[in-house]
Structure formats: structure tokens, C-alpha cells
Amino acid sequence: MQKSSVLRIGQPKTVLNKRQKEFNQLSDKIEQLDILIPELRNAYYLLVERVQKEYNPIVMEFQSFRVELVRHLDRMYEKDLYRKAYLTKLAYLISEISLDLIVNYKFEELLPIFNKYSEIDFETALKELKLSDSQLIDSKLLAEENEITEEEPFHELDIEEQERIKAELRAAKAKAQQNGARQILQQQKTTKSVRKVYMDLVKAFHPDLETDEAEKQRKTEIMQRVTQTYQENNLRELLKLQIEFERIDQDHLENLGKEQLTYYNLVLKQQVEELEKEKADIQQQISYLCGLKPEHANSLTTVVVRFNTNINEVKAEIKEIKNTLKRWKEPSLLKTFLKTYQIPNMTIFDDEDDF
Incomplete structure (x- = not known):
């Protein structure tokens, strides 16, 4: 849908009240997100394409060299050139x-x-891998659970304490019901605010009663835009459409009543929350593809730079493993590596210099 002009109350130097300032801030935020989200979505689609065409092939090239390395180490082990301590490391x-x-x-x-x-x-090794992953997740959950302190069972408290807790629960329940009713009322009013703007545009541009075919076609296209915007519950764009089609002017916005502006701001807040969630979802997808922290995936340029870095890193790894393969074909150079290599969580005493 074509976006109309920026929606703001007043001119840059106009003195505005708190609600008017909030309206402008929310409108500006939506404007920024409307620009950023498509940019990030394009970045994501670009990454998907480049992962398939560029990244995956070189990753598999690197893994193929690792396969070659495994086979080479297998051959070196079979030659029985090294003593037991080195062979243990090779086997690992x-x-x-x-x-x-x-x-x-x-x-x-x-x-x-x-x-x-x-x-x-292999099956046992696979189970241990899954168990290790599970334990990693459990440790994170445990850290969170440790922050929660256990309370004394209710039935073991004295009567006075039990009555106090019951009274607090009743008060909390009543407050929750009151807040729930207030939220429903606010939602009804915000929906009514959006519908009011929508109905103004419907009355002005509904094509059914239009006799002129050209004008009927124009109004049909307008109503398609209006209906789509209303279905998206997009108050900001509906207001912009009102301005675009001269149903209201800037003076109308500046003279919005306190209550009406309050509910307009509630709707705009909802739009900001929805757009922020959409942005966060796309950032998470980008993070999965290129390893960039979600909060840092904030522009196409940043994403592309990180992805290019990933490509270069894999290319560097390919160059390194090719050099390693070349060096380790010399038994003495492989031995030099094994001499300093330590199996994790295992100590091997190795003071001899012979093979």
C-alpha cells in the first residue's frame, strides 16, 4: 500500500501538550519502523539466498577437508609410528x-x-550428545529457578496469617477483575476511535452510489486502500488517508479533544508494539542465519558486512586446514602437535621424545 506523508501535530516550533507530544513520538516511531522492517525483511531474504549460493557450499568444502583429515589421521595411526600416549590422542x-x-x-x-x-x-555417543545439550538447557533453567525462594506451606501457617493471605488474595482478585473491565472498556473505545475514522472515509468514498464510471473506479481504488488499512487496525495510516483525501486538515489534528487523543495514542501504542514484535522476529531470523546478535541487526548494511565476514572466516579456515593437512603428512610435524595437545579433562604424562 502506498504510504502518504508524515503524520504530525503542529509545526517543529509549536508548543504542544503532553498528549500531542506523545502522538508525534508514536507516529515518528511507526514511521521509522515502517522503513526499517522492510529493509530488514529484504536483508533476511538476501541472506537466505546467499546462504544457499555462497555460504553452504564453502562450509561443505571445509567439512570435506575435515573428512580428508580424519582419513589421514586414521592412516597415520595404522602406521604405528607413535607410542601409546600419542596414539591415545590420535584416537580421541x-x-x-x-x-x-x-x-x-x-x-x-x-x-x-x-x-x-x-x-x-555411535548410538551411545549420540545419546550422550543429546544429554549434554539437555543438561545445558537444564542448567540455565536451574539458574532461573534458584532465584525463586520456597515459601512455608499454607496449612502450616497460623490462623491469623492464613486470614491475612486470604484477604490479600481477595483484594488482588477484585483489582484484577476491575483492571480487566477497564482494559475491555478501553479496547472498545480504541476500536471505536479507529472505526470512526474508517466510517468517515467510507461515507465519502463508497463507490456503490457513484454513476460516473471513472469516478466509481477511483473511489473503488480508494476504498481498497481504506479497507486494507482498517483491517490492519492501522489508525495512523487511516488518519494519513484522511489528510491525503482532504477529509481533515492539520488544524483538525491540533484541535483533537483530550479523550479522543488519549485513545488515538492507545491505538498507536498498540501499533508500535506489534511492529516492534515484527522487527524482533525478523532480527531473530537474521541472527540465526549470520550469527549477528538480534539487537545489532538494525540495517541491511550491518547484516551484509557481518555475512561477508562469515564468508571470509570460512575461506580462512579452508586455507588453514589445507595447510594443516600438508604439514601433518610429515610424521614429525604431526608428533609436534600431539606433544602439546591435551585431551579435555584428561592428563597424559609425556616426557619421552621418541616416537
Whole structure:
């Protein structure tokens, strides 16, 4: 839908009351989000395309070199060039890398190599991976639960304390019901405010009673815009349409009554909340694709720069693993690496220099 001009009350130097300022602030925020959200959506679509065409192929190229690395380490192990401490490290590296390649990149052809070097079978390893992921989630939940203190059971409290709690619950329930009724009333009034603007436009531009065909076509197109905007509960755009079609002028906005402006602001707040949620959803999708923190995904340029960085990082990893493969074809260089490498959570004493 074509967007009309910026909606504001008063001129830049006009002295405005609190509600008028809030109206302008909300309108400005919606204007910004109306520009930003399509930009972010385009960034997301661009990422989806580039992930398929550019990122995934080079990631799989890198993983194919890891497969080659696993096979090379397998051959080196079979040559029996190193003593037990080094072979233990080799076996660990082979099983860990091959497990990742099987589970995350579907290189099932490495399963025999994994089973050859792993101390546990593949199904058990898979269960342990899932358990590890589950424990990570549980630890986060536990940290949140630890913030909640346990209270003494109600039935163990004395009668006076029980009565006090019951009175508080009754008061809280009554307040919640009162607030709920007030919210329903406000919602009815805000909906009525939007409908009032909508009906003004319907009365002015409904094409059914129009006899001139050209004018009927023009009004039909106008009503399509008006109806779509009303269905979106978009008060701001309805007001802009009123101005565009000269149903109201700026003086009308500046002279809105206190109550009417209050409910207009409520509707605009709802629109801001909905747009903010839409923006957050798109930012989260972008974050998933390129690793950028959602709150930092705030422009097409930022997203593209981060994605290009990701591409360059994978290319650098490919260059590095190719160099590693080349170096490790020399047994002494592989041994040098194994000498300093430590299996996580395991201490291996290694003071000998021979193979």
C-alpha cells in the first residue's frame, strides 16, 4: 500500500501538550519502523539466498577437508609410528571429529572409522550428545529457578496469617477483575476511535452510489486502500488517508479533544508494539542465519558486512586446514602437535621424545 506523508501535530516550533507530544513520538516511531522492517525483511531474504549460493557450499568444502583429515589421521595411526600416549590422542581426535561430521554434516561413511576409535558405540555417543545439550538447557533453567525462594506451606501457617493471605488474595482478585473491565472498556473505545475514522472515509468514498464510471473506479481504488488499512487496525495510516483525501486538515489534528487523543495514542501504542514484535522476529531470523546478535541487526548494511565476514572466516579456515593437512603428512610435524595437545579433562604424562 502506498504510504502518504508524515503524520504530525503542529509545526517543529509549536508548543504542544503532553498528549500531542506523545502522538508525534508514536507516529515518528511507526514511521521509522515502517522503513526499517522492510529493509530488514529484504536483508533476511538476501541472506537466505546467499546462504544457499555462497555460504553452504564453502562450509561443505571445509567439512570435506575435515573428512580428508580424519582419513589421514586414521592412516597415520595404522602406521604405528607413535607410542601409546600419542596414539591415545590420535584416537580421541579421530573419534571426536568424525562424530561431529556424521551427526552435523551427514558424512555417514565415517561411521566405521568412528566405531574403530571410539570407546563407546555411535548410538551411545549420540545419546550422550543429546544429554549434554539437555543438561545445558537444564542448567540455565536451574539458574532461573534458584532465584525463586520456597515459601512455608499454607496449612502450616497460623490462623491469623492464613486470614491475612486470604484477604490479600481477595483484594488482588477484585483489582484484577476491575483492571480487566477497564482494559475491555478501553479496547472498545480504541476500536471505536479507529472505526470512526474508517466510517468517515467510507461515507465519502463508497463507490456503490457513484454513476460516473471513472469516478466509481477511483473511489473503488480508494476504498481498497481504506479497507486494507482498517483491517490492519492501522489508525495512523487511516488518519494519513484522511489528510491525503482532504477529509481533515492539520488544524483538525491540533484541535483533537483530550479523550479522543488519549485513545488515538492507545491505538498507536498498540501499533508500535506489534511492529516492534515484527522487527524482533525478523532480527531473530537474521541472527540465526549470520550469527549477528538480534539487537545489532538494525540495517541491511550491518547484516551484509557481518555475512561477508562469515564468508571470509570460512575461506580462512579452508586455507588453514589445507595447510594443516600438508604439514601433518610429515610424521614429525604431526608428533609436534600431539606433544602439546591435551585431551579435555584428561592428563597424559609425556616426557619421552621418541616416537
